[in-house]
Amino acid sequence: MADGTRKLKVGFADQLRDIEVALPAGEPQPWDATTKLDVVGKPHPRIEAAAKVTGAARYTHDQRPAGLVHAAVLRCPHPCAVLDALDLEPARGAPGVLAVLAVAKPGDRLLFAGQDVAALAATTPQQAHAALARIAVRYSPQPFVVDTTAAMQPDAPLVHRAQVRERSTEGDEPGTPTGSSQRGNLRMSPSQKKGDVDKGLRQAKVTHEATYSTQAHTHSALETHSIVLRWDSPTSLTAWCSTQGIFSVRDELAEVFGLKPQDVHVITDYMGGGFGAKFGASAPGSRLGFIAGELARQARAPVALLLDRREEHLCTGNRPDSIQQVTLGAAADGSLTAIKVLAHGSGGIGTGAGVGRNAFAIYTKCPNIRVESHDVFTHAGPATAFRAPGHPQGAFAIELALDELAVKLGKDPLELRLAHNEHPVRRHQFELGRKQFDWDNKRKRVADERQRNTRLRHGVGVAASIWGDFGRGKAVVASLSVGRDGSIELRNGLQDIGGGITTVVAQVVAEVLRRPLADIRVRIGTSELGPSVGSGGSNTTSSVTPAVRAAAEAVLQQLRELAGKQLAARRPEDVLWDSKGARVGGKSIAFVDLCKHIAGEAIVATGTRPDTYGAYPSRFMGGNSVAIAGVQFAEVELDTWTGLVRATHVLALHDCGRVMNPLTCRSQITGGIILGTSYALSEQRVMDKRHGVMLNPNLDSYKIAGARDVPAIDVVFTEVHTGANNTGAIGIGEPATIPTAAAIACAVFSAIGTPVRSLPLTPDRVLAALGAIPTAAPARG
Amino acid sequence: MSDIPRISRRSLFRGVGSATLVAGCAAKTPTPAPAPGLDPAAPPLAGTALGPGPAPLRFTLNGAPQTLEAAPSTTLLELLRHQLDATGSKLVCDRGACGACTVLVDGAPQPSCMTLAHDVEGRGVTTVEGLATNNQLSPLQRAFIEHDALQCGYCSSGMLMSCQALLNRRGATDAAAVEHAIAGNLCRCGTYPNVVAAVLSVAKGGA
Numbered sequence: 001m002a003d004g005t006r007k008l009k010v011g012f013a014d015q016l017r018d019i020e021v022a023l024p025a026g027e028p029q030p031w032d033a034t035t036k037l038d039v040v041g042k043p044h045p046r047i048e049a050a051a052k053v054t055g056a057a058r059y060t061h062d063q064r065p066a067g068l069v070h071a072a073v074l075r076c077p078h079p080c081a082v083l084d085a086l087d088l089e090p091a092r093g094a095p096g097v098l099a100v101l102a103v104a105k106p107g108d109r110l111l112f113a114g115q116d117v118a119a120l121a122a123t124t125p126q127q128a129h130a131a132l133a134r135i136a137v138r139y140s141p142q143p144f145v146v147d148t149t150a151a152m153q154p155d156a157p158l159v160h161r162a163q164v165r166e167r168s169t170e171g172d173e174p175g176t177p178t179g180s181s182q183r184g185n186l187r188m189s190p191s192q193k194k195g196d197v198d199k200g201l202r203q204a205k206v207t208h209e210a211t212y213s214t215q216a217h218t219h220s221a222l223e224t225h226s227i228v229l230r231w232d233s234p235t236s237l238t239a240w241c242s243t244q245g246i247f248s249v250r251d252e253l254a255e256v257f258g259l260k261p262q263d264v265h266v267i268t269d270y271m272g273g274g275f276g277a278k279f280g281a282s283a284p285g286s287r288l289g290f291i292a293g294e295l296a297r298q299a300r301a302p303v304a305l306l307l308d309r310r311e312e313h314l315c316t317g318n319r320p321d322s323i324q325q326v327t328l329g330a331a332a333d334g335s336l337t338a339i340k341v342l343a344h345g346s347g348g349i350g351t352g353a354g355v356g357r358n359a360f361a362i363y364t365k366c367p368n369i370r371v372e373s374h375d376v377f378t379h380a381g382p383a384t385a386f387r388a389p390g391h392p393q394g395a396f397a398i399e400l401a402l403d404e405l406a407v408k409l410g411k412d413p414l415e416l417r418l419a420h421n422e423h424p425v426r427r428h429q430f431e432l433g434r435k436q437f438d439w440d441n442k443r444k445r446v447a448d449e450r451q452r453n454t455r456l457r458h459g460v461g462v463a464a465s466i467w468g469d470f471g472r473g474k475a476v477v478a479s480l481s482v483g484r485d486g487s488i489e490l491r492n493g494l495q496d497i498g499g500g501i502t503t504v505v506a507q508v509v510a511e512v513l514r515r516p517l518a519d520i521r522v523r524i525g526t527s528e529l530g531p532s533v534g535s536g537g538s539n540t541t542s543s544v545t546p547a548v549r550a551a552a553e554a555v556l557q558q559l560r561e562l563a564g565k566q567l568a569a570r571r572p573e574d575v576l577w578d579s580k581g582a583r584v585g586g587k588s589i590a591f592v593d594l595c596k597h598i599a600g601e602a603i604v605a606t607g608t609r610p611d612t613y614g615a616y617p618s619r620f621m622g623g624n625s626v627a628i629a630g631v632q633f634a635e636v637e638l639d640t641w642t643g644l645v646r647a648t649h650v651l652a653l654h655d656c657g658r659v660m661n662p663l664t665c666r667s668q669i670t671g672g673i674i675l676g677t678s679y680a681l682s683e684q685r686v687m688d689k690r691h692g693v694m695l696n697p698n699l700d701s702y703k704i705a706g707a708r709d710v711p712a713i714d715v716v717f718t719e720v721h722t723g724a725n726n727t728g729a730i731g732i733g734e735p736a737t738i739p740t741a742a743a744i745a746c747a748v749f750s751a752i753g754t755p756v757r758s759l760p761l762t763p764d765r766v767l768a769a770l771g772a773i774p775t776a777a778p779a780r781g
Numbered sequence: 782m783s784d785i786p787r788i789s790r791r792s793l794f795r796g797v798g799s800a801t802l803v804a805g806c807a808a809k810t811p812t813p814a815p816a817p818g819l820d821p822a823a824p825p826l827a828g829t830a831l832g833p834g835p836a837p838l839r840f841t842l843n844g845a846p847q848t849l850e851a852a853p854s855t856t857l858l859e860l861l862r863h864q865l866d867a868t869g870s871k872l873v874c875d876r877g878a879c880g881a882c883t884v885l886v887d888g889a890p891q892p893s894c895m896t897l898a899h900d901v902e903g904r905g906v907t908t909v910e911g912l913a914t915n916n917q918l919s920p921l922q923r924a925f926i927e928h929d930a931l932q933c934g935y936c937s938s939g940m941l942m943s944c945q946a947l948l949n950r951r952g953a954t955d956a957a958a959v960e961h962a963i964a965g966n967l968c969r970c971g972t973y974p975n976v977v978a979a980v981l982s983v984a985k986g987g988a
Contacts, residue, residue: 049926052934055869055909062868222935272935498933667929671971700878707960707973
């Protein structure tokens, strides 16, 4: 088949249309709005779930290769210090110690409390931790700054003395502006701009200007960053790693130890949660891969380096904080004339404190927009991608600012949004949500309670998300085999981080081959199984399923040819294929019988995915990927006496292309909302400004939402046929968490009539907004 | 029941006295009066003193009798994961804040990271590995799968044990009761609503 164009029916709801897409040779006819599927799109429980509910699933923390020894890392206790002396010899003689390693050397300037200094390995974890105390180390503490505002002052202690290079991973949003200049602790990034924002503000009849701030937020995956590493020969190794990107681990270990990538075998059968921080063999602030590999070489034994909870908070990444000055201008009729955001945020010693695309790319009818976001360096652990990097903080500021402007304009916040949003799917979601949430009536009740000054108040808010379909072409090579015994096995070096991709790829194979889902064996989780993508940027399903489908279609073609021979078909098209097997006229052959005629052991075919070929109905930032839309409505209950806010209900309307498995897709959206609720109401990294250390590096005072803190959640899929790839899948992991905190903050504003402009929305801040207690200084860290 | 006095990490700290712990940190603090358990003149605690080396320990794990040796400082979670290779129970926070290591001790849910191994002497411990019988998943396990009450699965072992304990005491009367029972089990993927639905479905099914 030569390259060619094909017609596709794309769109959503009743807005369907035909488009033409250019397809490379061999690409299967894409599933579109006219395609009826039996297995894909239906709810299916996870096929690997039994291993998870019986405790049989072996995560990285559970690996016990023979002779395993245990590593521990000595970390710098100071926010900034010069390492004066380091003597490992006393630890070398401690009970059970098999290897010691200096990671920092005397003279090094250490930049955050938690940075690697030295490491060792011992027979038991207890011996390793006990031996750390024997390391003789001397530091000269240096001036430091951990507060973002303080770090922006000209006389603030300087964090980096040289230019900082941006570190980006597969968890980062593609196409984020790069190129920057650095002055003091400030690293300026190029702005997103259109029109003339100053002119727009001059034209405005009504303006709103305020500063919004958000807290630093740690990923807190339950399984900490961890690696178990075994040298199999002087030039080859096996690493079990809790990672979102098997091949990123392979490549880092190959580079660090000068090995051929194919001699590095990485295994991630199961992994206990990844939200953007688990790429590469190391953590963003700790050289785990290097440490484990060196210790294993010295100890001549496999080494487990499993971070504890405190380390996980300090050196494995975080969502940066932000201080965002938002200025909005509107004409007398309420149309926006300007959106201006000047944001500063600290990713500690790292970069990446942006505020996403929310202010720039959602309310696009505003002609003049400028969004600047700059990094502020502080002496804290480096930030890294965290589920929709930048977006939740950006959404919080722009959405709450819009609500404040709406009040000044005397407009319904939903109307203001509808009037400025041009994405057809998002418009549809706003309208649908308005009805289903009963927005208009709920707003009346909220206003009534506010007017009556009741103790208990309700509030409602709405906010939007934007993300792109970042499905990657040519990155995945999936391999499918059908054996002579009728067994079906899909192989790919993919990791399932909890999104449910294992089940989804089985569904695709079952759909194409018309075989029962239970008959599909999916082998993933090691680098030996063929190239795949990292799970970041919400790209797994859209990158992997088209390649799997291509492999399955190729196998099916060979099976049909085989059936044609067996049943003496005159033409290949005469072979009919269904759930029983093949048929030609009145003759038929069952699937298992047909397989017995396979020459050799199996039919094996590989499949890959071309670049994204369609982007209907709306392109993301002018590129060739679909702009994903989502809208969430939130309701809160607020006690004006205690200041306590409870999120009681969230209605989430999301576009995720073709919904491959509604059961797991719904779970992922629910999870995004719960993470967003937790970010809105309770989570914050608290830094001690005087000592420069994190005060709550645990899970009892770092408050992540529990079962009783979550709202009732309704999920509505607005299925969109985008023409992006042959399965129509696009991502959902990130979009689902973007608007939650913003919608909750807007709801709190509607409940009390005063905005709380800092996250998290803790009782002290609510009470301060109510005038019940003095305004607290914003606690940022 | 064992005749060895039961010690937990919490009660050990309580026994030593917080003043003593603080005194250990600040050299200039006046020496406090010795805590009762440490007064050399006080009569010894009843029972046999253990340690510091490994001491014999017997208990039942998922119905199978265990006879082994463990140092008195070993937590039940360490014993399960390192000595018995029962890695279903997870180490997540190591201070009883997250519930990922929850096991049943004589039917009662307990964080195994906060339980000393010797505290289960003579007792029956059930872990996630003990929920299925003869390779048949329990009704709760099946409900977790059907309701998609797990994503990455790392909290699931502990979550299941808290829920099983609730079902055993016939307490899964409504969503609030389930939420209360799992209030100490953190899930970062956000599976709580599905966990509640799974448990209620089992309770309604009379399992």
